[in-house]
Amino acid sequence: MSGRVLSGNSATYYPQADSKRQVLDIKETLDKFEEMVQREDFPIATLKIEGEDARPLTKELAQALLQVANALTQGKAVFVAPCDMMLTTQDAADMLGMSRPTFVKLLESGEIPFTKVGRHRRVRLDDLQTYDNQRHASFMQSMAELNRDTDPSLTAHNPLIKG
Numbered sequence: 301m302s303g304r305v306l307s308g309n310s311a312t313y314y315p316q317a318d319s320k321r322q323v324l325d326i327k328e329t330l331d332k333f334e335e336m337v338q339r340e341d342f343p344i345a346t347l348k349i350e351g352e353d354a355r356p357l358t359k360e361l362a363q364a365l366l367q368v369a370n371a372l373t374q375g376k377a378v379f380v381a382p383c384d385m386m387l388t389t390q391d392a393a394d395m396l397g398m399s400r401p402t403f404v405k406l407l408e409s410g411e412i413p414f415t416k417v418g419r420h421r422r423v424r425l426d427d428l429q430t431y432d433n434q435r436h437a438s439f440m441q442s443m444a445e446l447n448r449d450t451d452p453s454l455t456a457h458n459p460l461i462k463g
Contacts, residue, residue, distance in 0.1 A: 310381030315372045327369040334366055383426040386415075392423045396432060406431075 315323070333345065345362060346354035371378045387395070392412075393403035407414045407421055412431045414421045455461050 310379065310385055313368070313372065313378045313380070315375050315377070320373070323369060323372045327366075327373045330362070330366040330369050333362060381425055383424075383429070385425040386422040387425055387428065389421050389423065392428050395428060 336345070345357040347357050348354045368378050368380075389403055389407070390400050393400040396403065404421070406412050407423070412423060413427050414423045416422070
Protein backbone atom coordinates (compact mmCIF):
# COMPACT_ATOMS: atom_id res chain seq x y z
CA MET A 301 0.00 0.00 0.00
CA SER A 302 2.66 2.52 1.02
CA GLY A 303 6.41 2.42 0.61
CA ARG A 304 8.34 1.88 3.80
CA VAL A 305 11.87 1.96 5.07
CA LEU A 306 12.69 -0.20 8.07
CA SER A 307 15.45 0.71 10.47
CA GLY A 308 15.86 -1.51 13.51
CA ASN A 309 12.61 -1.30 15.46
CA SER A 310 11.20 1.71 13.59
CA ALA A 311 9.71 2.29 10.17
CA THR A 312 9.02 5.26 7.92
CA TYR A 313 6.00 4.92 5.64
CA TYR A 314 5.85 6.98 2.46
CA PRO A 315 2.67 7.65 0.50
CA GLN A 316 2.52 5.94 -2.89
CA ALA A 317 0.64 7.47 -5.81
CA ASP A 318 -0.78 4.12 -6.91
CA SER A 319 -2.35 3.45 -3.49
CA LYS A 320 -3.83 6.89 -2.83
CA ARG A 321 -7.41 5.78 -3.60
CA GLN A 322 -7.07 2.79 -1.28
CA VAL A 323 -5.68 4.98 1.53
CA LEU A 324 -8.51 7.50 0.96
CA ASP A 325 -11.10 4.72 1.26
CA ILE A 326 -9.56 3.57 4.53
CA LYS A 327 -9.37 7.16 5.78
CA GLU A 328 -13.05 7.74 4.99
CA THR A 329 -13.96 4.65 6.98
CA LEU A 330 -11.71 5.71 9.85
CA ASP A 331 -13.20 9.24 9.79
CA LYS A 332 -16.64 7.72 10.40
CA PHE A 333 -15.05 5.57 13.06
CA GLU A 334 -13.37 8.57 14.76
CA GLU A 335 -16.55 9.79 16.42
CA MET A 336 -17.04 6.38 18.00
CA VAL A 337 -13.40 6.30 19.14
CA GLN A 338 -13.83 9.58 21.05
CA ARG A 339 -16.65 8.21 23.19
CA GLU A 340 -15.97 6.71 26.58
CA ASP A 341 -18.05 3.62 25.83
CA PHE A 342 -15.80 2.69 22.92
CA PRO A 343 -17.48 -0.01 20.87
CA ILE A 344 -15.47 -3.05 20.05
CA ALA A 345 -14.40 -2.72 16.45
CA THR A 346 -12.65 -5.59 14.78
CA LEU A 347 -9.93 -6.12 12.26
CA LYS A 348 -10.97 -8.84 9.84
CA ILE A 349 -8.52 -10.60 7.55
CA GLU A 350 -9.82 -13.18 5.13
CA GLY A 351 -9.42 -16.68 6.50
CA GLU A 352 -8.72 -15.42 10.04
CA ASP A 353 -10.90 -14.73 13.05
CA ALA A 354 -11.87 -11.11 13.67
CA ARG A 355 -9.60 -9.41 16.21
CA PRO A 356 -10.75 -6.57 18.50
CA LEU A 357 -9.28 -3.15 17.69
CA THR A 358 -8.36 -1.05 20.74
CA LYS A 359 -9.15 2.65 21.02
CA GLU A 360 -5.44 3.53 20.92
CA LEU A 361 -4.82 1.44 17.81
CA ALA A 362 -7.83 2.97 16.05
CA GLN A 363 -6.55 6.48 16.84
CA ALA A 364 -3.07 5.58 15.59
CA LEU A 365 -4.48 4.17 12.34
CA LEU A 366 -6.53 7.33 11.84
CA GLN A 367 -3.47 9.56 12.30
CA VAL A 368 -1.40 7.46 9.90
CA ALA A 369 -4.17 7.46 7.27
CA ASN A 370 -4.63 11.24 7.62
CA ALA A 371 -0.93 11.89 7.09
CA LEU A 372 -0.60 9.50 4.13
CA THR A 373 -3.64 11.00 2.35
CA GLN A 374 -2.03 14.44 2.75
CA GLY A 375 1.09 13.13 1.04
CA LYS A 376 3.17 13.11 4.23
CA ALA A 377 5.53 10.38 5.36
CA VAL A 378 4.88 8.72 8.72
CA PHE A 379 7.62 7.67 11.13
CA VAL A 380 6.64 4.97 13.64
CA ALA A 381 8.96 4.06 16.50
CA PRO A 382 8.72 3.00 20.13
CA CYS A 383 9.36 5.82 22.63
CA ASP A 384 12.36 4.05 24.15
CA MET A 385 14.08 3.94 20.78
CA MET A 386 17.63 5.29 20.71
CA LEU A 387 18.51 7.76 17.96
CA THR A 388 21.83 8.86 16.52
CA THR A 389 22.67 12.54 16.79
CA GLN A 390 22.04 12.92 13.05
CA ASP A 391 18.60 11.29 13.25
CA ALA A 392 17.66 13.42 16.26
CA ALA A 393 18.92 16.62 14.62
CA ASP A 394 16.91 15.79 11.49
CA MET A 395 13.77 15.30 13.57
CA LEU A 396 14.22 18.73 15.18
CA GLY A 397 15.10 20.38 11.87
CA MET A 398 18.58 21.52 12.87
CA SER A 399 22.17 20.70 12.01
CA ARG A 400 23.98 17.92 13.82
CA PRO A 401 26.65 20.28 15.26
CA THR A 402 23.91 22.52 16.70
CA PHE A 403 22.20 19.47 18.17
CA VAL A 404 25.46 18.24 19.72
CA LYS A 405 25.83 21.65 21.42
CA LEU A 406 22.39 21.11 23.00
CA LEU A 407 23.54 17.71 24.26
CA GLU A 408 26.80 19.05 25.66
CA SER A 409 24.98 21.92 27.41
CA GLY A 410 22.78 19.36 29.20
CA GLU A 411 19.49 20.45 27.63
CA ILE A 412 18.83 16.94 26.32
CA PRO A 413 20.00 13.80 28.13
CA PHE A 414 22.10 11.33 26.17
CA THR A 415 24.20 8.23 26.58
CA LYS A 416 27.45 7.27 24.95
CA VAL A 417 27.96 3.98 23.16
CA GLY A 418 31.70 3.89 22.70
CA ARG A 419 32.39 7.39 21.45
CA HIS A 420 28.96 7.83 19.83
CA ARG A 421 26.14 9.75 21.47
CA ARG A 422 22.63 8.27 21.52
CA VAL A 423 19.40 10.04 22.46
CA ARG A 424 16.13 8.43 23.55
CA LEU A 425 13.19 9.35 21.33
CA ASP A 426 10.99 10.22 24.31
CA ASP A 427 13.69 12.60 25.68
CA LEU A 428 13.82 14.26 22.27
CA GLN A 429 10.03 14.63 22.23
CA THR A 430 10.07 16.09 25.76
CA TYR A 431 12.65 18.67 24.67
CA ASP A 432 10.68 19.51 21.54
CA ASN A 433 7.45 19.93 23.54
CA GLN A 434 9.24 22.19 26.05
CA ARG A 435 10.74 24.22 23.21
CA HIS A 436 7.31 24.63 21.62
CA ALA A 437 5.71 25.63 24.96
CA SER A 438 8.47 28.19 25.54
CA PHE A 439 7.95 29.60 22.05
CA MET A 440 4.19 29.88 22.58
CA GLN A 441 4.74 31.60 25.95
CA SER A 442 7.16 34.07 24.35
CA MET A 443 4.67 34.83 21.59
CA ALA A 444 1.89 35.38 24.15
CA GLU A 445 4.14 37.76 26.13
CA LEU A 446 5.10 39.60 22.96
CA ASN A 447 1.45 39.92 22.00
CA ARG A 448 0.56 41.15 25.50
CA ASP A 449 3.35 43.78 25.43
CA THR A 450 2.52 45.07 21.93
CA ASP A 451 0.48 48.25 21.60
CA PRO A 452 -2.31 47.50 19.08
CA SER A 453 -2.43 51.15 17.98
CA LEU A 454 1.08 50.81 16.55
CA THR A 455 -0.15 48.34 13.95
CA ALA A 456 -3.66 49.72 13.40
CA HIS A 457 -2.80 51.30 10.04
CA ASN A 458 -0.66 48.48 8.69
CA PRO A 459 -2.38 47.13 5.54
CA LEU A 460 -0.68 43.76 5.98
CA ILE A 461 -2.42 43.19 9.31
CA LYS A 462 -6.11 42.52 9.02
CA GLY A 463 -8.13 42.62 12.14
